[in-house]
Amino acid sequence: MRLEINNITKRFKHKTAVHHFSMEMYSNECVGLIGPNGAGKSTLIQIIADILNADEGNILLDGKKISTKKNQIGYLPQYPNFFSWMTAYETLLFMGTLSGIAKNILQQDIPLILEKVGLANESQTKVGIFSGGMKQRLGIAQALLHKPTIIIMDEPVSALDPIGRREVLNLMKEIKKDTTILLSTHILGDAEEICERFVVIKNGQKIEDATKSDLLNRNQESAIYIAIPKENFKWLQKVDQFPYVKKIVSYEDGFKIFVNEPEVNASQLLQFGLDEKVCFTKFEIGIKESLEEIFLSLVVDV
Numbered sequence: 001m002r003l004e005i006n007n008i009t010k011r012f013k014h015k016t017a018v019h020h021f022s023m024e025m026y027s028n029e030c031v032g033l034i035g036p037n038g039a040g041k042s043t044l045i046q047i048i049a050d051i052l053n054a055d056e057g058n059i060l061l062d063g064k065k066i067s068t069k070k071n072q073i074g075y076l077p078q079y080p081n082f083f084s085w086m087t088a089y090e091t092l093l094f095m096g097t098l099s100g101i102a103k104n105i106l107q108q109d110i111p112l113i114l115e116k117v118g119l120a121n122e123s124q125t126k127v128g129i130f131s132g133g134m135k136q137r138l139g140i141a142q143a144l145l146h147k148p149t150i151i152i153m154d155e156p157v158s159a160l161d162p163i164g165r166r167e168v169l170n171l172m173k174e175i176k177k178d179t180t181i182l183l184s185t186h187i188l189g190d191a192e193e194i195c196e197r198f199v200v201i202k203n204g205q206k207i208e209d210a211t212k213s214d215l216l217n218r219n220q221e222s223a224i225y226i227a228i229p230k231e232n233f234k235w236l237q238k239v240d241q242f243p244y245v246k247k248i249v250s251y252e253d254g255f256k257i258f259v260n261e262p263e264v265n266a267s268q269l270l271q272f273g274l275d276e277k278v279c280f281t282k283f284e285i286g287i288k289e290s291l292e293e294i295f296l297s298l299v300v301d302v
């Protein structure tokens with residue numbers, strides 16, 4: 001499977017929601033489309049799901065226009081809408097019929113899919129009394145019903161409480177084993193749990209496309225992080241004079257010492273500290289920023 005998003009632009013009157021956006025996705029990938037509120041995620045997701053038309057560009061699935069391959073896309077909207085008076089089983093039967101799936105196939109598949117999303121015991125329960133997490137799981141069941149090649153989810157957990165969020169994230173971990181997923185969210189922590197690759201969108205434009213390890217390695221600092229008691233602070237003044245020390249800044253409960261070669265300089269610094277009877281309570285090389293910090297530094301204007 002190859003999904004190509006080619007140079008998509010979408011304008012709403014005077015607002016350009018998506019601006020020359022391109023990316024590709026392949027089978028078995030789980031990609032997080034990350035961006036702050038209003039970045040253009042929902043607009044782009046709806047264009048991929050062929051619900052909205054782009055003003056420029058095209059979406060191809062295995063080289064064919066998405067409009068001819070719609071049955072291979074599973075789409076979970078940000079706020080799935082169900083009839084509260086229908087049971088979970090009736091909901092899937094109704095939606096499956098609308099998608100053109102034969103009734104005998106639906107009768108065979110619906111119990112299996114309800115089992116998969118953990119709603120087998122709620123098959124005859126009316127959706128109106130479902131929790132937010134259960135509704136989202138039913139939404140995922142509906143998106144999976146026609147056995148799509150790729151499932152696209154628009155902020156599936158953003159509106160849920162911690163329990164609902166956990167239920168849905170656990171389910172997504174399960175379904176990603178055999179489904180390609182594009183997940184949009186403004187919460188990096190959610191994507192971090194299940195995605196290996198992150199595409200960051202801001203003001204409708206792609207500003208980053210990288211794997212988790214790429215992002216972390218790229219943002220690793222050439223620094224040594226130490227924490228020492230107050231009485232050892234004078235030792236730092238001596239350290240500050242060393243040619244390999246570029247600068248020292250205070251950081252959390254200690255200091256960041258920026259150096260030229262972290263590994264080599266760390267041994268020198270540690271030896272010098274021990275010689276001077278410095279009591280280190282922390283000594284770390286190459287401090288990595290968290291993904292959340294990296295994301296914020298990418299999307300927040302300073």
Ligand SMILES: Nc1ncnc2c1ncn2[C@@H]1O[C@H](COP(=O)(O)OP(=O)(O)OP(=O)(O)O)[C@@H](O)[C@H]1O
Nearest residue numbers: 012015017035036037038039040041042043044186
């Ligand atoms: N139908 C519309 N008419 C006019 N402007 C729109 C329309 N839909 C979206 N926009 C605007 O386009 C921009 C992108 O919106 P979009 O909903 O795609 O962002 P988003 O990243 O999904 O945000 P959120 O996380 O808040 O849902 C926003 O400025 C939004 O106000």
